[in-house]
Amino acid sequence: MVVDEDKVFKALADPSRRQLLDRLHHKNGQTLSELCEGHDMSRQAVTKHLNLLEEANLVATTRQGREKLHYLNPVPINEIYMRWIGKFEQGRIQALHNLKQALQEKDQ
């Protein structure tokens, strides 16, 4: 399986799938059942979304006995990032990001 970039963008172009990635970012290594808890989506829908994320290599999995654990795999996102962001821009973009966060926190 070689992952093409289209798969990554398609996988990211869905709020439910981004939410699943957020949940793995918050707590890595969850089972299907854990990811279904407190979620409006059916088990089938979560399974479908996870398969798409796995095909795009945004989710990596390991087996622990009978359980399959899901991990956020940000490597393809990093590849996209590096494609358009050079080493000199990195610092400036980080500074802008920090400024935005600081200003937004102030507003709250």
Added chain:
Amino acid sequence: MIEKTEFVYTTYITSTPQKVWDAITTPEFASQYWGKKNVSDWKPGSKWNMVSIDGSEITNITGEVLESRPPSRLVLSWASPENLGNKSEYSRVTFEIEGMGEVVRLNVIHDQLKAGSEMAGGISRGWPMVLSGLKSFLETGKAPDIMAIKGSCSAQSQSQAQSQAKVA
């Protein structure tokens, strides 16, 4: 009981398992995309060090080779040098290198990490960069611009200066 956390990273590289193994374990190769070099004889029980390539030769990470099966599996213990001998601060990294036709699947599993620790934060930013760099290095022969680091630049300008000196 201290809460532990773990990360699993996967990348698919158009290469061979041996080349992926060499890119991780050979200092000259790792220097070109990792920003560090990994130094060891890679035998089970041996020490390994991740060393700066800016000329300082400072050890950033140290540990022991727990398992070594070239070119498919390498397991290392992983700690900051200041925690040398303090086993509770050690985490573990497993490289699984699997050939799948024309591509290689590389899994990096970093586990036994203290949840919320500085190390856990650092490695979760570091591994995606290292793995993207490794893929780019093996597929295109060079690391992406963002991985270009002082050490390799100065090494290059040094050899250029030397060849210029020879010409003169």
